Amino acid sequence: MAAEPKDILLLGLGAVGAIYAFVLQRSGLARVTVVARSNYEAVKERGMDIQSLKYGEHKGWRPYRIFKSINEAADRAYSHVVLVTKMIVELETNSQLLEPLLSPAYTEKFSQPVYVLMQNGMNIEVDLWNAVKALNQETPRIIGTSVYIGSKLLDKHIVEHSDFDRVSMGIHREETNVLVNTPEEAAILSGFGDILSSGGTDVTIVPEIHRVKFQKNAFNCTYGSITSLSRYNMQGLFRKPPDEDYTPPATNPNLVDSAHPTPAREATTPVPASFPMVAEYTIPWMYELLSEVKELGQKLFPDAGYDELPLTVLVSTSAIVNKPTSNERPSMLVDVELGRPTEVEVIIGSLVRASRTVGVSMPRLETIYALMLIIQEHVLYEFRKKAKL
Structure with missing residues (x-):
């Protein structure tokens, strides 16, 4: 029965x-x-x-x-x-x-x-x-x-x-x-x-679900914030312009010290990028941001196996984004575009507060958090004002 x-x-x-x-x-x-x-x-x-x-x-x-x-x-x-x-x-x-x-x-x-x-x-x-x-x-x-x-x-x-x-x-x-x-x-x-x-x-x-959630949160805190602040979705990071006759220009030697690449630039060589300067500066910066997140994760969840987290997040996401049918738009970006409050506190603020508790320095993530709070506080102000009408 x-x-x-x-x-x-x-x-x-x-x-x-x-x-x-x-x-x-x-x-x-x-x-x-x-x-x-x-x-x-x-x-x-x-x-x-x-x-x-x-x-x-x-x-x-x-x-x-x-x-x-x-x-x-x-x-x-x-x-x-x-x-x-x-x-x-x-x-x-x-x-x-x-x-x-x-x-x-x-x-x-x-x-x-x-x-x-x-x-x-x-x-x-x-x-x-x-x-x-x-x-x-x-x-x-x-x-x-x-x-x-x-x-x-x-x-x-x-x-x-x-x-x-x-x-x-x-x-x-x-x-x-x-x-x-x-x-x-x-x-x-x-x-x-x-x-x-x-x-x-x-x-x-x-x-143990929280170490699994931490990996997902690494994705959200990185891509959600960067796309929200830049107003470009993830294709803007990893996908070259679709023009068949487009040839990326050579990177301006005055802007890049190619003889002394940073460790992050060397580590992110396998990651595709939309433009040469994005490859030179943006993708390595994201790798360094994710390295901060990795360090916090290792502190909170010993032996969780986060050693390859920064490169894994970048490579796996770029592979999805570069599929012809992909049109990935993080929910945080969608909320910002529609003038809605975002989940900045539980996605980013929670990591900032945890890092201070366990003594992990996260200057890049704290910068992202500070900038996202400008958007969030203005949206919340308008939201509360309308609620009183």
Whole structure:
């Protein structure tokens, strides 16, 4: 006899949330209730049009239930609550977002679910862990994830998805660098991982999620910030102009001391670049930035194997970007272009604060953080001003 589908609540029906809501329901193992705040009316009226190279085209797809607020959805127990929302902690923390599920009105009727945070950034689990622990019920069950997916919203009810989506997941603990899952933790992870994999997502279960998330964060803090500040996407870094008759000019000898290349310039020789001066200065600078991130990672997660992280991030990304079909746009760049707050605090600020705690110097990342804060603070100012109208 088939098991009853699990009730799962998913918050955030953006480009990533729409695909994972679809995947969870596609598994046949879940009834998915979605909270869609910004695009609720459009999806309620038309459903979600999914255009996916992997899953095909699904016009007017709908989850099991859809609401505009968590208060409306807090009418039943859920096995899992999945957060696929932006982490703008200056505006709202996860515990504030989930307040209806943490209030006595809910906790006196229903047990706490497994929380799954499919969000960017480091240390994002701590706030929710503390809030759930303060309920004095069972030990909080929080799954952290590292998500790789190619998707974007074309309209409020239209999502375009590429041919890949994969998730690494692991248990968040108060202790750090615990490298073995207990039987209870393994059961929690396989319980949710089986639903995702049945829906079609590639799932990897790991014993320590934060070192895996750190590698993803290295990508985000580098490319998100550089594309946001330059206003050029990743093709602007690695892909030569498409003109068939374009020949890169020789690098001006007055601008380059070719007899004394820096170690970073020598290390990045295999990395393709859009222009010679980008190869000479920008790519090596990115390598040095990633080397700072690597040093912090080695301090936080001993024996994590980050030695090749700088070159790996550059080479692997440039290989993806230089595919003819690639049009990679980091979410931070998209937010800046649309005048929205970015996840600068959880992606970059979290590393800056961690570096000061453990005594790692990160002058390049601190510079990036300082510049991104100019954009962030002005956008937040406008956002708060409009909220008062």
